[in-house]
Amino acid sequence: MEIRPARPEDVPVILELIHDLAIYEKEPHAVKNTVEALEKNLFGEHPAIFAHVAVEQGTVQGFALWFLNYSTWESVHGIYLEDLYVRPETRGKGAGKALLRTLAAIAVERGYARVEWCVLNWNEPSIRFYDSLGAVPQDEWTTYRLTGEALESFGGTAAAASESEQPA
Template sequence: MRNDVKFRFATKDDAAEILDFVRALAEYEHLSDQVTATEEILREWVFEKKGAEVLFLSAGGKDIGYALFFYNFSTFLGRSGLYIEDLFVYPEYRGRGYGKALFAQLARIAAERGCGRMEWACLDWNRPSIEFYLSAGAEPLSDWTVYRLTGERLHRLAEDASYSRKKL
């Protein structure tokens, strides 16, 4: 890794670049068909609604990686944690310590902001990332299963009369 590594937080004007990174990550994860985000959606949810933050990693004056993160909350710790939704370095820059630098910067941000922990999910088949996280001292949570409601299923539950607020 070179000494010219820099970090910067994204601004509203970076929405197109964020979307480029999102698409590159989705392609790597074989999930391109699931990307419905647009520049407008990212501007609204990341910057106007402040739903997340984006950190860029640059080397040689070029953005080569990014992380998108937000806060979650641990009732057991009584404090927020930093949840990493995306951590990505372009393939041609991998293996040179850039990912580790980005990951360490996220840990510094979490520590500086008083977060009790840092968490993320990783696809089961992504051995290079799993090995990277393990080498950084991360522990997999084998006792937890992630569940998700999206799209039509989410809306169906929201409108389900058997869970009506009238019964509360």
């Protein structure tokens, strides 16, 4: 199993795996991403997301998509793992562990404070896997998300307020 940074030619299979992940997470129609958008976000002029792939016998079998976060307390970046997915037929061969180990190595090499991610509460196989690595759930924090109509309503109010504060 080879772990390497994603290349532009990997984008279609990464998107395929994103769709597979959405099906696994019981959200098969939630993916709005496209090959063009993902390629631009990963390889455009100012990429803010990064990906590594697990390749076995020339075929991408899994991926880790991540971006940098920042700790204001420690004054250093960290890695936020947005998605980690390995094809079901490849699970148990070490691809997921190798992908996470690669991100951990990047964090250590660059002096980052942490690698963190979220996992669905019902996803027991992944939770057991993460526990086996020594990862610790952050149960004192609750993730919040502002999206859809609530985001538009709240963000639109702020945009309108900031526009009205502009000098004429």
